[in-house]
Amino acid sequence: MGRNEIRLRRNRMSSGRIAQHRNYGDIMARHERDQKIRRIARIFTYFIIILVIILIFYAVRVWERRQSTSKQPTAFVEKTYDDGGSQSFYSDGIIVIAAYKSSLSSDTSDIR
Amino acid sequence: MSEAEILHEYSILDRSKKDPKAFGELYEKYFDRIFSFIYRQTDDEDLTADLCSQTFLTALKNVERYEFRGVPFSAWLYKIASNEVNKHYRKKKRTQIFSIEETRVRELMDQANEGYDEEVIQRLMDYLKELPTDMLHVLQLRFFEDKDFKEIAFILDITESGAKMRAYRALDRLRKNFKLRIKYDGKE
Secondary structure, eight states, X not given: OOSSEEEEESSOOOHHHHHTTOOHHHHHHHHHHHHHHHHHHHHHHHHHHHHHXXXXXXXXXXXXXXXXXXXXXXXXXEEEOTXXXXXXXXXXXXXXXXXXXXXHHHOOTTOO | OOHHHHHHHHHHHHHHHHOGGGGHHHHHHHHHHHHHHHHHHHOOHHHHHHHHHHHHHHHHHTGGGOOOOSSOHHHHHHHHHHHHHHHHHHHHTOOXXXXXXXXXXXXXXXXXXXXXXXXXXXXXXXXXXXXXXXXXXHHIIIIISOOOHHHHHHHHTSOHHHHHHHHHHHHHHHHHHHOOOOOTTSOO
């Protein structure tokens, strides 16, 4: 078999027969449908882009807020109780040492 | 094509950008030619109708991007049609079909002073079968669609000299086989 398939036709196709396939209404309908799909796709793309921008903006705000709270100066507080116990912690609530005099000498498991 | 006709087509294209219904005039004008062009490359009426619709739909979709490049608007349609046909063959992975009209072959043979009989036709078919597809495309556009080389170059996305070269090579082989006196530009 050759590179191409060559066929010989007796006659040209008549214009009447070609006209049977002519249908501009169908082309218009398909075009309008395509345009509608394209418009919806465009709106969806814009929506996604806006959503991503809002999420990035929100993430940056949260990150900034966290940065500012972590930079606040913290005071080291040491409390001594009447029963001999003591507790050391930063002002932001992180307990460093909590121990009782009685347990300091023998048991250190209470130290947190 | 006269300058007035080109300007008229331009005004239709301008209107089509805002109102797709205006494109209908160009559809009516070129439908037969594009249909025949595709049919020659498929030999299947239903497939041709599909590809033809797709061609005009693609043209309508891209009408906003159309720019004048020194060739008539019809060349742009032929280019889209040619791409649609190529896309179809790539997808189906089939051998390209060329369905040519006996009447047109007879006309060309008469022009070239070559006798027309079954044996000559058979030899011609065998010759065309072995011809590279890109050369066949050039011959089809030149001798069956009556396109000039500038248009052929635009349609096939090659240079004008490249189009001439392909036609020249194809006809050179044809001349050797058939003792034709036809020149690559179609004149004797």
